Amino acid sequence: MSATIHRLGQKPEPSLEPMLQLVAHDLNLVNAVILDRMQSNIPLIPELAGHLIAGGGKRMRPMLTLASSQLLGYSGTRHHRLAAAVEFIHTATLLHDDVVDSSDLRRGKRTANIIWGNPASVLVGDFLFSRSFELMVEDGSLKVLKILSNASAVIAEGEVNQLTAVRRLDISEERYLDIIGAKTAALFAAACRIAAVVAERSEGEEAALDAYGRNLGIAFQLVDDAIDYVSDASTMGKDAGDDFREGKMTLPVILAYARGDAAARGFWKEAISGRRVADADFAEAIALVRASRAVDDTLARARHYGQRAIDALAGFAPGAAKDAMVEAVEFAVARAY
Amino acid sequence: MSATIHRLGQKPEPSLEPMLQLVAHDLNLVNAVILDRMQSNIPLIPELAGHLIAGGGKRMRPMLTLASSQLLGYSGTRHHRLAAAVEFIHTATLLHDDVVDSSDLRRGKRTANIIWGNPASVLVGDFLFSRSFELMVEDGSLKVLKILSNASAVIAEGEVNQLTAVRRLDISEERYLDIIGAKTAALFAAACRIAAVVAERSEGEEAALDAYGRNLGIAFQLVDDAIDYVSDASTMGKDAGDDFREGKMTLPVILAYARGDAAARGFWKEAISGRRVADADFAEAIALVRASRAVDDTLARARHYGQRAIDALAGFAPGAAKDAMVEAVEFAVARAY
Secondary structure (H helix, E strand, C coil), X not given: CCCCCCCCCCCCCCCCHHHHHHHHHHHHHHHHHHHHHCCCCCCHHHHHHHHHHCCCCCCHXXXXXXXXXXXXXXXXXXXXXXXXXXXXXXXXXXXXXXXXXXXXXXXXXXXXXXXXXXXXXXXXXXXXXXXXXXHHHHHCCHHHHHHHHHXXXXXXXXXXXXXXXXXXXXXXXXXXXXXXXXXXXXXXXXXXXXXXXXXXXXXXXXXXXXXXXXXXXXXXXXXHHHHCCCCCHHHHCCCCCHHHHHCCCCHHHHHHHHHCCHHHHHHHHHHXXXXXXXXXXXXXXXXXXXXXXXXXXXXXXXXXXXXXXXXXXXXXXXXXXXXXXXXXXXXXXXXXX | XXXXXXXXXXXXXXXXXXXXXXXXXXXXXXXXXXHHHCCXXXXXXXXXXXXXXXXXXXXXHHHHHHHHHHHCCCCCCHHHHHHHHHHHHHHHHHHHHXXXXXXXXXXXXXXXXXXXXXXXXHHHHHHHHHHHHHHHHHHCCHHHHHHHHHHHHHHHHHHHHHHHHCCCCCCCHHHHHHHHHHHHHHHHHHHHHHHHXXXXXXXXXXXXXXXXXHHHHHHHHHHHHHHCCCCCHHHHXXXXXXXXXXXXXXXXXXXXXXXXXXXXXXXXXXXXXCCCCCHHHHHHHHHXXXXXXXXXXXXXXXXXXXXXXXXXXXXXXXCHHHHHHHHHHHHHHHCCC
């Protein structure tokens, strides 16, 4: 007897639609918690938070908590509050990221730091972060609190790690994977794992959902980083070339530099140090990344982690939840094509 | 029969020394936790955090947790980890405050944002904040987690409230008290209250310690805000006149403006809007604040809250801990003389 084998790339046009439909009802309830708990007597707080929270985010992380809960057949309501807590942690991180990167565009909209300034973004981020812990405390599971407080510390470490890696061509693929494992994948993993805690399932099921989320998160970030070298702002909702201009050491650059000849390496040294960041330089960067197949192989790495995410679900019963979670991975790795 | 009555101002030269001696042994253990838990594989984190944590802070808030624990005769060790968590919340807040205020000097030293930049200060603040929750989760008390996550949210709200009050001469004393009650006094209150939780004492004793910390915190901030108009950087370890130049609406300004004649009000309008911030303008501000007795009365308000802090301790048994906590209030309100 063998279970259905899911292999990446079998679906011609994968979509997030099945997962959206799967969690639609729950997600409405999560959104109600989010709207309720971002309120404050200080009007700037809901105004600024609402800009980002209502600003077209996919709610990827809370959807993962909800889908994982359905995969486990959980029928309670605790996951709504916790999914909101996860989204608050993510939103706080985005607010602080945009300050750190001096970003002016996110999801095609002006960023909060541009509209309200860095101080307000820092402080409202802190507020949402505190509020997320209040939500967890209300839920009352020390295990969930441990998972999410640890994830939060790991995210901050990953962000600092990334900050100290900027404009440094000696950054290795291993260090890059450490960074995205922390800054992105840790929260994906935690969002999935807490569903198993709430549903009171075994350590093994907790670990499997953690692995699903972690590998999906890595794949997701790899594709995001590849997209920065293939698309324009209209596709992505952020400025293409942002990573390039900021001197961020993402895998496309790491591979293109490692595989480049002397001329290419000379170019990358100047570009990553910030001396060649004009549009023509970015065009040259894209050409070099393509010639070295660095984007192709970044996406191949993403498929590797995507396949691992799918395989991590092998032990769970087939059904709509599992199908949707598999297709979400397909969708995540197919975005750049 | 009547208990000893403690009234402010009876001690000629009050000092923090009795409290320092009371908690010296415990504070060493707290410092060991702090040093251990600010570590990370990312070297910038302990480097930056250590600059501030080792940088001459009084450890006022963890001392309050330790002194309150002794007041209650608590003989365990849980308060060491929790006092470290309180200090981490405070340190994270300071890092973010200095970014928000673009400060360049704290306790006479260059600030972390000046040395390492705003991005690093924001992210290391986030790390310490997450770490503080990890410490609380290790302790395992949901009640402590509730108190401190709520205090954190209130602090962030207070900071945003202060931000939106900057350069606005219509800010009232009531709004100012809301701001300092949130940004400063909430953590003083929580630091004291958690001692009663750890020592498993009654709600009444929890509330009494909360009131002691809250009133002390308000008094402490009132005196800090008065000092900005009476002293120089060498006394205070921060730039005198910082609040003035930033257009912060503190009580000395609120009172001086309310009591001022047309000329004085004209001056404050220009100054608080940022058009008169030269050294000569600051000298004029000090003269106006003195002439209107605004500093004197800010300090009188501080003594009012200081007396309330002392009276909140009335129900606790006399002894070295109580004496030290009373004298700490005397010290806090006497700093400006």
